[in-house]
Amino acid sequence: xxxxxxxxxxxxxxxxxxxxxxxxxxxxxxxxxxxxxxxxxxxxxxxxxxxxxxxxxxxxxxxxxxxxxxxxxxxxxxxxxxxxxxxxxxxxxxxxxxxxxxxxxxxxxxxxxxxxxxxxxxxxxxxxxxxxxxxxxxxxxxxxxxxxxxxxxxxxxxxxxxxxxxxx
Amino acid sequence: xxxxxxxxxxxxxxxxxxxxxxxxxxxxxxxxxxxxxxxxxxxxxxxxxxxxxxxxxxxxxxxxxxxxxxxxxxxxxxxxxxxxxxxxxxxxxxxxxxxxxxxxxxxx
Amino acid sequence: xxxxxxxxxxxxxxxxxxxxxxxxxxxxxxxxxxxxxxxxxxxxxxxxxxxxxxxxxxxxxxxxxxxxxxxxxxxxxxxxxxxxxxxxxxxxxxxxxxxxxxxxxxxxxxxxxxxxxxxxxxxxxxxxxxxxxxxxxxxxxxxxxxxxxxxxxxxxxxxxxxxxxxxxxxxxxxxxxxxxxxxxxxxxxxxxxxxxxxxxxxxxxxxxxxxxxxxxxxxxxxxxxxxxxxxxxxxxxxxxxxxxxxxxxxxxxxxxxxxxxxxxxxxxxxxxxxxxxxxxxxxxxxxxxxxxxxxxxxxxxxxxxxxxxxxxxxxxxxxxxxxxxxxxxxxxxxxxxxxxxxxxxxxxxxxxxxxxxxxxxxxxxxxxxxxxxx
Numbered sequence: 094x095x096x097x098x099x100x101x102x103x104x105x106x107x108x109x110x111x112x113x114x115x116x117x118x119x120x121x122x123x124x125x126x127x128x129x130x131x132x133x134x135x136x137x138x139x140x141x142x143x144x145x146x147x148x149x150x151x152x153x154x155x156x157x158x159x160x161x162x163x164x165x166x167x168x169x170x171x172x173x174x175x176x177x178x179x180x181x182x183x184x185x186x187x188x189x190x191x192x193x194x195x196x197x198x199x200x201x202x203x204x205x206x207x208x209x210x211x212x213x214x215x216x217x218x219x220x221x222x223x224x225x226x227x228x229x230x231x232x233x234x235x236x237x238x239x240x241x242x243x244x245x246x247x248x249x250x251x252x253x254x255x256x257x258x259x260x261x
Numbered sequence: 262x263x264x265x266x267x268x269x270x271x272x273x274x275x276x277x278x279x280x281x282x283x284x285x286x287x288x289x290x291x292x293x294x295x296x297x298x299x300x301x302x303x304x305x306x307x308x309x310x311x312x313x314x315x316x317x318x319x320x321x322x323x324x325x326x327x328x329x330x331x332x333x334x335x336x337x338x339x340x341x342x343x344x345x346x347x348x349x350x351x352x353x354x355x356x357x358x359x360x361x362x363x364x365x366x367x368x369x
Numbered sequence: 370x371x372x373x374x375x376x377x378x379x380x381x382x383x384x385x386x387x388x389x390x391x392x393x394x395x396x397x398x399x400x401x402x403x404x405x406x407x408x409x410x411x412x413x414x415x416x417x418x419x420x421x422x423x424x425x426x427x428x429x430x431x432x433x434x435x436x437x438x439x440x441x442x443x444x445x446x447x448x449x450x451x452x453x454x455x456x457x458x459x460x461x462x463x464x465x466x467x468x469x470x471x472x473x474x475x476x477x478x479x480x481x482x483x484x485x486x487x488x489x490x491x492x493x494x495x496x497x498x499x500x501x502x503x504x505x506x507x508x509x510x511x512x513x514x515x516x517x518x519x520x521x522x523x524x525x526x527x528x529x530x531x532x533x534x535x536x537x538x539x540x541x542x543x544x545x546x547x548x549x550x551x552x553x554x555x556x557x558x559x560x561x562x563x564x565x566x567x568x569x570x571x572x573x574x575x576x577x578x579x580x581x582x583x584x585x586x587x588x589x590x591x592x593x594x595x596x597x598x599x600x601x602x603x604x605x606x607x608x609x610x611x612x613x614x615x616x617x618x619x620x621x622x623x624x625x626x627x628x629x630x631x632x633x634x635x636x637x638x639x640x641x642x643x644x645x646x647x648x649x650x651x652x653x654x655x656x657x658x659x660x661x662x663x664x665x666x667x668x669x670x671x672x673x674x675x676x677x678x679x680x681x682x683x684x685x686x687x688x689x690x691x692x693x694x695x696x697x698x699x700x701x702x703x704x705x706x707x708x709x710x711x712x713x714x715x716x717x718x719x720x721x722x723x724x725x726x727x728x729x730x731x732x733x734x735x736x737x738x739x740x741x742x743x
Binding site: 097102129134137141175178198212215 | 418419420421422423424428429430431545546548559560561564565566567568569570571573574575576578580715716717718719720721722
Binding site for chain 3: 264265266267269270271272275296297299300303304308309310318319320321322323324325326327328336337339341342343345346347348
């Protein structure tokens with residue numbers, strides 16, 4: 094498993110662990126992708142979802158199960174996950190573009206309409222993305238969530254953006 | 262970004278503070294009131310706190326919580342003061358510790 | 370006037386000590402808590418990340434906020450706290466020598482007598498030795514974390530992290546949050562030790578993780594300026610032909626913690642050596658009581674785990690001590706203890722917890738073997 098040696102997951106590993114949404118559901122609209130595949134005692138995601146789309150149950154080491162039909166892609170769970178492991182992918186955004194929302198706890202936050210360097214799970218820049226939303230309400234407890242618009246073929250791979258102003 | 266973490270997504274902006282003046286090896290330097298001596302020195306780019314007795318090698322921050330004594334310096338004439346545990350005060354005089362005490366002319 | 374006789378004295382004000390003090394005080398015990406620092410809270414005030422665990426029990430909340438909650442609760446329930454105070458001796462008649470004062474002041478030693486003592490001294494970081502390890506710029510990962518999150522200063526700008534347990538992974542993340550660059554993380558074992566989600570967030574931030582690698586040398590004039598890393602073979606020996614030199618000014622070592630057992634050993638409480646728990650740990654029963662009657666142990670001193678287990682162990686000892694002092698009804702105390710044990714067992718489930726679960730069971734089994742008839 095590449096996650097244990099290299100620190101990044103592949104979609105294949107996620108699918109193998111039953112933690113990846115179906116193609117049909119992803120095409121329909123925004124959907125939570127919970128990239129959590131280790132049995133660790135943890136369940137804030139279950140409590141976070143007001144649509145009861147995330148189920149952990151007992152024992153709390155169970156992997157979270159996402160009910161595709163109940164998930165609205167609202168993104169509240171993204172900020173609540175202590176592992177910062179939840180992403181909202183929208184492949185219905187437009188014909189050529191999709192969006193990815195991810196947790197981003199770095200200063201400074203980007204501004205809306207800014208161009209960002211979109212990175213995949215390995216931290217490699219795949220393309221440029223436009224910042225369409227920056228959310229940092231009090232209820233997120235200082236885990237801002239950024240939504241990036243990216244070419245649709247990258248929507249399932251983009252999981253973040255390169256940090257701004259890193260040079261010291 | 263500077264050495265001081267002024268802005269931080271989780272910690273927020275650095276809170277307002279009073280500045281105090283301390284002397285470090287004869288040089289007057291500004292520090293934030295109440296901060297640990299070690300932090301004030303790091304903010305000035307000073308990372309060496311003392312030199313060892315036998316080999317005269319530099320030592321600095323190692324454990325950061327008062328367990329290892331690598332950060333010990335001479336403060337207001339008193340040696341072996343752990344700078345990671347001790348806060349600054351206006352007018353404090355801090356000197357690099359050489360072995361067991363302050364520098365004695367050129368007996369380094 | 371200073372009080373010198375206490376029903377419960379807690380040594381160490383981290384999450385386990387504070388939790389113990391709060392439970393004992395809630396049961397109307399007279400509680401004194403002593404802590405070596407200017408502010409109690411132990412490691413909590415460095416933990417700026419959201420904790421895992423059960424949402425019913427403070428999961429999803431940042432360590433720093435749990436710290437403030439605990440301090441407020443301790444104050445609310447009348448726990449007396451002596452800061453800048455170190456327990457320098459623990460004697461047979463449940464007498465504690467406490468030294469108070471900062472290094473640049475005159476220190477005063479007081480002796481305090483207690484009916485029940487709860488030791489919550491925590492753990493300290495291990496070192497990895499390599500040529501040049503004494504250069505300024507080489508530090509514990511926890512030290513780097515203290516500098517950035519508590520003191521708000523960067524100890525360096527280009528970091529090499531040693532160790533891929535949760536501390537190495539999380540502190541790498543926090544160093545980036547503070548504005549530093551983490552050049553690489555090396556892990557001597559073939560796979561990453563900490564949680565996959567922690568590794569994932571630093572990898573997507575651009576930090577390469579090199580498993581089967583170690584640091585072999587640090588060089589610099591007065592401080593670290595560069596470091597060599599190389600692969601290790603199956604016998605953990607460096608393969609020098611694979612050497613790479615990295616331009617770093619800081620090497621943070623995250624090679625595990627060991628319990629600070631001095632006071633327990635001083636009092637002749639029976640110990641055992643357990644690698645999973647971090648080294649020498651005191652034997653204890655389900656009440657967190659050691660083989661020395663009236664002395665309890667909680668938190669990392671009993672075995673290095675996490676803040677959430679420390680909190681639960683602290684509660685257990687606080688309630689047990691209160692019950693032993695006759696301040697809590699037996700049935701009520703036992704019911705709460707049962708609930709705490711359920712939570713502790715829950716926190717030790719799963720592949721990352723099972724080794725600790727077994728280790729803690731070994732510890733209690735050893736206690737029973739050694740200390741029959743209680």
